[in-house]
Amino acid sequence: MSAPRTAGRTPPARTLPPPDAARTHPRPPRRRPASRRRGGAWWFTPWLYLLAPLALLVTFTWLPVVDMFSYSFTDWDGISPTRDWVGLSNYTDLFTRPQLFQVFWVSLFYLGASAVQICAALYFATVLSFDTRLRNLFKGLLFFPYLINGVAVGFVFLYFFQPGGTLDTVLHWFGAGRHLWLGNPHLVNTSLAGVSVWRFMGLNMVLFIGAIQSIPPQLYEAAALDGAGRWQQFRYVIAPSIRPIISLSVILAVSGSLSVFEIPFIMTGGSNNSETFVIQTIKLAFNFNKTGLASAAAVVLLLIVLLVTWLQRLLFPDERVEQS
Template identity: 60%
Template sequence: MNKLNLSYKAQRRLIIILFSSLPVGLLLLFSYVPLIKMLQYSFTDWNGISPEKTYEGMKNYLKVFTTPEYFSVFKVSLYYFFATFIQLGVALYFATLLTFKVRLANLWKGILFFPYLLNGVAIGFIFLYFYKGGGTLDTVLTFLGLEDQIHLWLGDRSINNISMAFTSIWRYMGFNFIIFLGAIQSISPEIYEAAEIDGANRWQQFRYIILPSIKQIVFLNIILGVSGSLSVFDIPYIMTGGSNGTKTFVIQTVDTAFKYHKLGLASAMAVILLIIVLVVTGIQRFLTRERESA
């Protein structure tokens, strides 16, 4: 009997190892090995083509922090940072609204989630035509008699990053919406019924039932949103190519690596971005734990 049990345990371990080896191997091959290589390249002066790599020490990191051209582009991320909270607020509003009885609720859920299913390149081209002169937005403003509000939406430095931040809101709101909706629907309906019997209105139900119940999901979405705002790439790259003051840190990193052939410097920029994202995530997790303990 003991032999059979040992044999069963051995077979179980073997099956677990075999099934785990492929995903773990792929994770190591495509995530951790490139990360280690990137760290190595960040200390070198390499153009990405020549087999020769010159060791530079910390020079690449010092260059990033001392050259405004490389680090000042982070200010563009602030537009996406503030847009993240608008995006989360709108997603939470619609998720709360569609939790209760609403006509055609499934249709509205599909409409709100649909943009997230679209490819980032497709969205970039859609809004490129939406914002262009004489395009959809200008036509709507003209129809409403607001011709004086028409701008160069992607050409005016005072508004182009705001325009693309709203594009980002439209694209990612569906993702946050569906996560919030799933979390809210996991709350027992009996709690809502008891609250209604006690005379609680919708706002009170949201404040005292929904929000406390999904606060972990709210903070998770905040972490994902803030991390994403620091690494925006596809929307500004497709719509403007990073020109006219719309270049993000990731676009600057890609240009440094593949346009100017400074792969060592670009690797250092990528490492700095990774560290910043990890620090922001750590701070948010610390604040979350502080709230829980309070």
């Protein structure tokens, strides 16, 4: 007898389930991890971290702004518990004052000084971004004035500009005579604007240096291979790459020139045609007890800054810079 053929036997063919079996018996859904299921319930967690800064922002910024708007429509003197509604009379009184246009003329000196400040900061930032001997020392020296308190800066330059002081002594070496730098109405605003250039130029320089250092070095290498010098590298590589930072500096310069306060207030107190818009507002509120009129002036200043910022963004929109 021959042995049964078990090794070569083929297994029976498996029959596929009918097409409707998958519909009648669906696969059970996969359970998500517990962390994912609980994640949707904690969507408000980031807002818990933002609660404290938002509360401080609303308390010390937005609520005072709302109060300032409400005070501008009253005749409140800042002391009396009662204040009467006067409508737009504060704004009418403000725009009929010739001093308003005079203080804006003073702001033009600081605006011109801001242009000089930005140009000087760009120059030093570009030079100190390359391999320059003692560049870290020069960075510290140029940034140091920004770290000094504004009151100390004002008192230092009071001695610097006084008759027979440091500036007159240096100019005497070159045969120049003495000048009333802070007493002459034709020189006082130029002198004060020069102090602002010395103090704030270092801040813009640091901003520009940070932006320049973020430029890929391959762009400099490609420009050097094409025969570009330092000026061509600045014009075609550096300036287009840091355009957003330059735009930010221009916005800060315009708003800062309109709201100058501490340097002219400490050095001259607003005398000799050196009164700025903020000094005029402070005097209206605390010297003449016209808090309602001072609030209207502050609202006008805020609207002017917002308008100038909007126009600047409209005329010179920020374009996305591709660095490759």
